Amino acid sequence: MSLNKSQKEAVENIYGPMLIIAGPGSGKTRTLVERMVYMIKDKHILPEEILVSTFTERAARELSTRITNRLSDSNFHLESVYIGTIHSICLKIIDENIEYSKLKRGYKVLENVDQKFFMFSKLKLFKDIEGFEKFFEKKSYFNNWKKSEALLKWFNRFTEEGVEGKNLTFLGKAYELYKFLLLKENRLDFSMIQSEAYRILKENSKILEKFQNKIKYIMIDEYQDTNSIQERLILLIGSKSKNICVVGDDDQGIYRFRGATIKNILQFESKFDEECKIVKLETNYRSEKDIVKFCREWIDSLYWGEFRHSKELVVPEEKNNDRTRVVKMSVSNSEGKWQERIAEFLIFLKRSGKIQDFNQVAFLFRSVRNKKIVSLAHYLEYRGIGVYSPRSNLFFSRKEIMEVIGVFLYVLLREENRIFNGDIKLDISDYYRDCLNQLEKKFRSNEEYRNNVEDLKKQYQKIDQKIGKLLELYYKIISLGEFQNILENLKEGVLENRVLYNLGILSKIIEKADILSKVSDLTEENIQKITDYFFTMHLKYLKDSGVDEYEDIKEFAPKGAVSFLTIHQSKGLEFPIVIVGSLDAAPDIERDDEKDIEREFIAFDDFEPEYRIKDFDFWRLYYTAFSRAKNLLILTCVEISKGKYQVPSLPFKSIYERIPDILSGELDFKELEVDRINDIDLKESYSYTSHFLKYKECPFKYKLDKIYDFQRIKSPENFYGTLVHQSLEYINKKAIDKIPLNEEELEIDYYLGYEGLKKSEGIFLNKDILENGLKQIKEYVNNGFEIYSKAIEVEKELYVLRNEYLIEGKLDLIIEIEEGLKIVDFKTGSSEIDDENLDNYINQVKLYCYLLKMNTNKKVVGGEIYFVKNNQKIEIPYEQGDEIEILNDFDTITNKIKNNEFSEKRLSPKKCLKCEFKNHCFGINML
Template sequence: MFDFGNANTGQKRAITAVNGPVLIIAGPGTGKTFTLVQRAVYMIQEKGVKPEQILIATFTDKAAKELVTRITNELLERNIAVNIKEMYIGTFHSICLRFIKEHIEYTRIRKNYRTLDDFDQTYTAFQNISRFRNIENFDIAITVKGAWRQSQEICRYVNNLSEELILADDLKGDDDPAISALGDILSVYNCILNTNNIIDFAGIQTEAYYLLKTNPEVLEELQSKIKYLMIDEYQDTNFIQEQIVFTLAGKEENICVVGDDDQGLYRFRGATIRNILEFPTKFTEKDCKVIPLTINYRSNSEIVGFYNKWMTTTSGAKFRFDWDKYRFDKRIIASKSSQLNGSAVIKISAEDDEDEWHESILHFINTLKDCGKLKDLNQIAFLFQSVRNQKALDLARYLEKNGVNVYSPRSDMFFERGEVKLILGALLLTFPQYVARLEQRNFDFTDENLCQYYESCIRTLNDYLQKNECRPLLTWIRGRGKTHFNLTKNTDYGLTGLIYQMFEFAPFTSILDTELGSGVIDLRPARNIAKLTEIIGKYEYLHRVEVLTPKKIEKDIILFFNMYLRFLFNGGIDEYEDDSEYAPSGCVSFLTIHQSKGMEFPIVIVGSLSNNPRNRHDNILTEITEKYHKRPSYEPLDRIKYYDFWRLYYTAFSRAQNLLVLTANEKTREPSKYFSECYSSLKSNTDSAFNIQEFDFEEIKNVNIKEVYSFTSHISVYETCSLQYKFFKELGFTPIRVGATLFGQLVHQTIEDIHRAALRKEAHLITNNNIQQWLLSNYTTLSKSEHTYLGEPQIMAALKQVCRYAERQNGDWSRIQEAEVEVSLLKQDYIIEGTIDLIRGEGDTVELVDFKSEKKPDIFKDVEKLEHYRKQLQVYAHLVEKKTGHTVSKLHIYYTGEEDSNPQITFPSNRGAIDSTIQEFDNIVQKIKKKDFCTKATSQITCNNCDFRFYCKN
């Protein structure tokens, strides 16, 4: 008998409705994630569905990690072993990337492609802006001025068109010059992607869609594996996501979608509410089961009543609209009635000025603290439409000034942080020729606000350099400045290298000394410096800056400060967010309403009440949709602004568990008329009817996300130097790019091509000519991706190694079972994963092979290296045996560089030795989880090659 836990009747219906189409309409706080988790476990345990037959797509990486953690915990409790890698659990984009990776030979992209984030995409368009501007009628389609803003518009249009599956050729012949120009823009943009072997965020889904639609054999293979689809947050899906879902489901139509039409927030990203509203009508052969979840376990019943009323109040002073068919009729029911005499929904207002409003909020927080009802500031969340709005920023600064820490990673305060200004100030002063031009504003293109910011960075640093303990930093800056001013030969460092050199000196040394167990505010400076290394490292990659040279130093520095950093400065940078931490202890959270989706807080304070519904549709895109979209428009254009506005604030109000607060500075036309009815009826926090002593506030829930660890990426790094692990793995510092191991990657990828051909039953293709073609193709994409090159003799040496490996098989590939195998194993509090180069064997007994593109080492002189490889293979053996039940008989290291003797070193697969290695693995993971990073490398060679060698001097 399946254990349903505390599932209610509706949840049980949803859990057991396995076959055919199912729509679960899950209102806020109704146990949606619990239901999804139990449904997956029910399918595996009760219905015998194999884990690899289930696909679960959700909206964010954080939600995907939580699902993986909760599903694996449930399975472990029930003693069910699965390889979580075999399940397709993730965001739509991560699942689509997996489809592409597994079938890359069927796509337009090649191996070693680069995926663009939003900034990378805009920067790519910017770097090619002259190509776009040469398009006829470009200025009619793209009406904004300035290269960067034009690049942003280009990306907005191509993303929308891609996700609606509208092709460039469809638009080019249009009579409207703006639309035909957009067709040419899309064509040029796609050409840039193809030439550079890159893919953007929207293109991930487009590529996956065409992979499925144009390759029946790939679709058939995936449909034979994936039998059940579960799609979370279905109200936020777009057209292409719907098409991918229905294409994958095929005739079986085992699609379960979960969502709440009242919380559809992502129209600006192409989402359409029609996907969830029309879902039950999509099926002709089978009836769609519609299961509403309406019992709310999150919020006080008065809060539930408040947001229920909000959704049904559709008329007021000078406004009126109807939901009609564009909303499922529902009413959320609180699981229990409020026991309060007073109200659980109140307002905090000010009638004078902003200062009074700030003081009122601070007073409220201090009252909560003083009365002993608040256990932690993280029980309070402020929700705004934008945390970059000046009112939100001013409030955050006021609270922090008055002793209330604020966690607001998306508030655009990165460049204001003291540590960032100190680093940039020091970096600027190491280039005196640039500072001289900055003072005179002697640049061809610049931004006065940015210039003033740079001058403030220099002032911040100069103030700091007055301290005695800063003399060493001052001496270093002067020395580097002198070198750069009279640079006569190449340095052995670039801009990121300069940052790492600063870590030898105060105050940066003490910032990096911060213990990882410290609070988010204490760790913020170290994380922001890590973010800066990522930003600068990306610039150096994009512009191929490895070292500073006399010929290019001036150009590289001006390009970095005046252009690259300017775009980031004007656009804003998010600070660090920890997926494993729900709301950091010791801070109130400042979140956008979108950011708070799926979250809950004991006390929620909703601002941004001066807002009004606004039309946000684009006339050109609207016309394109009418002409070229695969289906007609849905919601009435004149009502969309109301629908989106009501859904946004419904989502905000429904985040609150115990106390919902609406706040407004009433002197500044707050709240707007759309809130006047619900706001005016509320009691103030200063009203005698409101008694804070009545409340017992929930504590913030523990997310408890299971982290993933592998031998090469985690255990090996920690064993080499736990300090390196702290900085690179925990804090996210970006290593300085050195010459990549291009030769080894080239050999490895071409051997993978051989194995893939053999596994496709195409061993006849494994000829020297084809191997050469595969290798040269791999070299082209690798060298472009890594910005590193090999000479002709090295390429020929790599080819010789791969051909020699193929020849040694004598045409017999029959023992190959799997190649590049990703395996994972659930542990109680983490997940082990690894990628095995080759599994070969017969029947239930297999051997593991790991390839090294070097000569076989001396087994007596290189004991330490071989022991490291042995442990790696033992971890893989453990994963394979647990995953498949097969016996691993031998562990091989295959050295492709070995010409004459046996190229393999073989270890026996010994159960006792494997168990011992796994125990070591577990011990190291526990040290990592305890933030134990006190050991340093024992090898001087390791230290000499480490980016943090300057920091470790002290």
């Protein structure tokens, strides 16, 4: 399909500021892809001069894949482009300029749960600030977890709004303390990623100038969902070239609760002295005409004034018909009948052949944790209809999770706290009782399983030998009973493998408990303390706050299941049939105390009338929901007309009454055609060390590590390797910047790096190992001058498109000599290794030479392996063609991974003894 007039205009205008208003289904992603292709192929703009930001990781990967496909016949280097989410791009800016950051190398980014645990662990420090009790005086029911979350809500908002300057109120002092504590522990929360990148550029004119000279073209997708600090960052980077193109739809601005402001897209053109071109993509290629008409009527039912870009939403000629495609499907005053009607409709669609798979249908709600919605999901599953609802807060109620927790309770609670057949002396929640009851039922039906758990319990009732952390216990537990068969599962699809994905998530939760408890081994002295923390704080908090199940960015609509999604979760997606619920909702009303705090800290510029914001946000939210539908849009609810509580609520009432019931006859099922789910084209990336070699070593372990993300039991050896590599990177960056090496600074950097890694990984190294590592680093400085003095790039990421996948590699060091470019690959071990490992190392360097050759116009002459432990190196010459056999092997391995060939177990018994899954190999029982 060729570009329409507006799309072509957007593609070919690349100089100066431009705002692209892209309505739903208007071909926005295609326009962005073609714009980049036009810039690179027609205007000969270098890829490294372009920065492209998207809202989600899925969108970034889809964009990268489509651009790579379009430019596969040209000399396009994907790694040259700054492409990703704003957060990932900001992390790249921080990493490339870490010496100018308030952070140190090895810093850790706290994800949402990490941030809450961090805040909770420090809450006692905030209680010492004057005003703490008064701040929470009207929230006396808040426990410490709730208080931590309440403070974080405001801290995140302040960061996203770019709040600067000290405020002497309690909240102002608390915010300053929070930032101080994060930096003290070399940590960064998700909100601060952008502000730190902005600060680095703003306060260092040379870095900013260098970055501006490099980045000459900027494209920002979903601009309506950017926040204040993101806008400042984008305008700062683009202030020199002014070639800033932003794309979005103000009607779909739904992330105000995360700090996003619609002001950015509505006032974008006013930020420039020169003319800002505005292009509107108004042709909806996604939805039927009746759906587009309904969306237009919904958005136009509210008076917007100057707070919305005007749009004329239309459909292409082939969809210009008057068929009914928006209906309602509801019942009066009976939740049971509502569930039954929905189930019968879905079964009818499938049996009649209107849909080939239930994944062609998506349900959208404001929240999928609502009891009514969870009950509907359970009823549909009871009727044989699969439901994919990863954010319904069902993780801890899954059978496999409850059983594992039940075994943890049974094994770790000492005899004086026996649960079965005796008094309960531990203050245990109803949930834990349910876990134990489920385990007891399992015991009654499986005597062998009970005996194995009893044997495991004996090991922990009196610990007299090294027994490891909680994660070691976890892997012993999942080697018992039915878990053995579950781990052998070779089914395809997210839903079919939900148990395995959940067990992988649980391994992360348990590893996090190990790190937070800061204990390297369970002992007689600490087991009670660790057990108390694990059950009464760690698991309890996660259960109360909720843990999401696995979501695959490729398989967003798993086969065999309808999708239950939040409206926010559905952003950027489309489905053939969309059923929108939550018609009992109404615009949220902000509490007066929250308004007071907002006015005190955040400059309100009277952009949108305060009293109208709640209505604006509500209409945008449901407009986003309605516009996800391609072939059929259904509104559904349990109608209630008596009393004050009415469903549908007032905002929906007039538009709901105008649409026909699904069985009124106005919807002609005979002419209804339902599209299949479109697969998202995302090419997978594979590396030599993390994928190729790991699969060759053991396909079974690869499956559990890489596909289901089971956490490895981290060893001091791996930790040591990371520390040494980190220091080598520091030395080589200094060399590139022509900064003299100072031995004292080197020592300080080395030990600071150790402290940062120790906190994030929860692993300790003894004094001798630490000193030996520093000695090896110094020997490299003394003996490796001919290497690092010629360094030109450090930790260089490279990609090469290979058939249907990408080969990726991170090169430790690239040096330039007279003959051309060389790669240096550092190994922290000794050069005295077996032939197999040496061959793997040599092949890795040759493959990296190939990657470099494909990403540069300079000659690549080879590489060398530098063994840090004994200061030895091996030269690896490279000639074009050396990589052919390696690439053929790569093709074979990636094809096996794609085809789910993971049953083979190749580890030797010796290696198997060190593996987390040792009890699944060779019949070894290590309990």
